[in-house]
Amino acid sequence: MKKYIVPLAVFAAIGGLLMYALYLSMTGGYSPRDIPSPLIGKSLPAFTLPTVADPNRKLSREDLLGRAYMLNVWASWCVACRQEHPYLNELTGRKAVTIIGLNYKDKREDALQWLNGLGNPYEMSVADQDGRFGIDLGVYGVPETFLIDKQGVIRYKQIGPITPEVWEQKLAPMMKKLS
Amino acid sequence: MTAVAVFPVFAAQVTEDPVERQVLDIAKDLRCTVCQNQPVSESNADLARDMRAIIREQVQAGKSRDEIVKYFVDRYGDYVLMKPPKRGPGMIVWMGPLALIFVVGVSGFVFLRRRLRPSLPPAPPLSEEDAERVRAARKAGKADKKDKKDKKHKKDKT
Incomplete structure (x- = not known):
């Protein structure tokens, strides 16, 4: 059981990040089309x-x-x-x-x-x-x-x-x- | 019968103007900010056309490639570069694969070394008694093989 902890943690971290980005893009907080202006x-x-x-x-x-x-x-x-x-x-x-x-x-x-x-x-x-x-x-x-x-x-x-x-x-x- | 005339258009004919070639060479490293995954050289977007016109003007005015690229970076940021710059956060993109290869290489090396390291002490020499048993067993084994071979021979003949 112990040896699954690391892959599971990595998966959870990546999944969490993707969910967060998805949430932001759905609520208008983030758009991949936006180019930050210099x-x-x-x-x-x-x-x-x-x-x-x-x-x-x-x-x-x-x-x-x-x-x-x-x-x-x-x-x-x-x-x-x-x-x-x-x-x-x-x-x-x-x-x-x-x-x-x-x-x-x-x-x-x-x-x-x-x-x-x-x-x-x-x-x-x-x-x-x-x-x-x-x-x-x-x-x-x-x-x-x-x-x-x-x-x-x-x-x-x-x-x-x-x-x-x-x-x-x-x-x-x-x-x-x-x- | 209908005759079909084919007029090939060679790339050289389109870009034979040396300025145009220079313009396209610079434009291929700039991102069309409207279409985002296309370089300015390939896009038909209005903005890309305007950007090519600006590049052409600046090339004709004798500006260097770096100056022209900087002109667009000043206005659109690093995003306008098709290749991320080799500084700041752009370094992650450039160094990431190298770092990954390094990490995988080192851990693979360590893993293999651990596996190949002899984990058993060398076997102690055989006692005279055991050596005798081995000899006897080998003799028996040879005899056994011979026996089998003979049997096989017979089978083949029949």
């Missing part, structure tokens, strides 16, 4: 991009310094963005947070149509048509949301849609600390 704690990469509303107006990183905000990467072709959009409208509606949009690899007409049809939760959106700023941000799956502090430093990255749970449990407490 940009956390670094300042937002420099950019100068036209706004979606007025292509002649350019916005850059420096214009946004001095306040904490959420930078939400979205596109009209992005299915999961449609899913989070009503909740973003709600957050802006109750003035919970300032959201700046990054319209990623999208056509301007499509973006405008989206905002007119579904509502505009963004204080403003900038257009990254060739996706270069997206690559600077390490964007690989839309929607992604960055929390930026007053000094323009990236403090958190949310991969995937913002749900009420994600907001209440992760983003809201962090935004409170930043502002």
Whole structure:
């Protein structure tokens, strides 16, 4: 009997680890698709991009310094963005947070149509048509949301849609600390 | 009869541009972050195409391979490398198999040595009495064999 103890213990340890990972992935605590961003704690990469509303107006990183905000990467072709959009409208509606949009690899007409049809939760959106700023941000799956502090430093990255749970449990407490 | 014309496309024709070859050589070591198990060189994902365009620009601007790889690591982290880096946690992946071979080798060596070690003392020399018995037994054994052989012979003949 004694000689089975070691293999049994090894089996239990591996099985336990797998069960734990399975549990985390089912409750949303872990996704193998999430890539940890090396940009956390670094300042937002420099950019100068036209706004979606007025292509002649350019916005850059420096214009946004001095306040904490959420930078939400979205596109009209992005299915999961449609899913989070009503909740973003709600957050802006109750003035919970300032959201700046990054319209990623999208056509301007499509973006405008989206905002007119579904509502505009963004204080403003900038257009990254060739996706270069997206690559600077390490964007690989839309929607992604960055929390930026007053000094323009990236403090958190949310991969995937913002749900009420994600907001209440992760983003809201962090935004409170930043502002 | 229908004639079927075959136009072979050789790999050399596709990559004959030396810059393109360099781009693909760098892109094959970078992970497409959307498709995750495909290198940037093989993926048709939009992002992979953009990444190839950036590599091409940087190659044309004279940047070195290391500089270009670092550009992507700075943005996407070590995850973007198809081969994990030989430092930090990446070392586990590289050294793990070697450590495993070492551990198995050492324990196998110890196990075999323990088994092969002579565990009985050498037999004491036979007493004269016993030697006599052995001789007698051997003689009897030989006679016995001869007897059997003879019997076999007879059987074969019949």
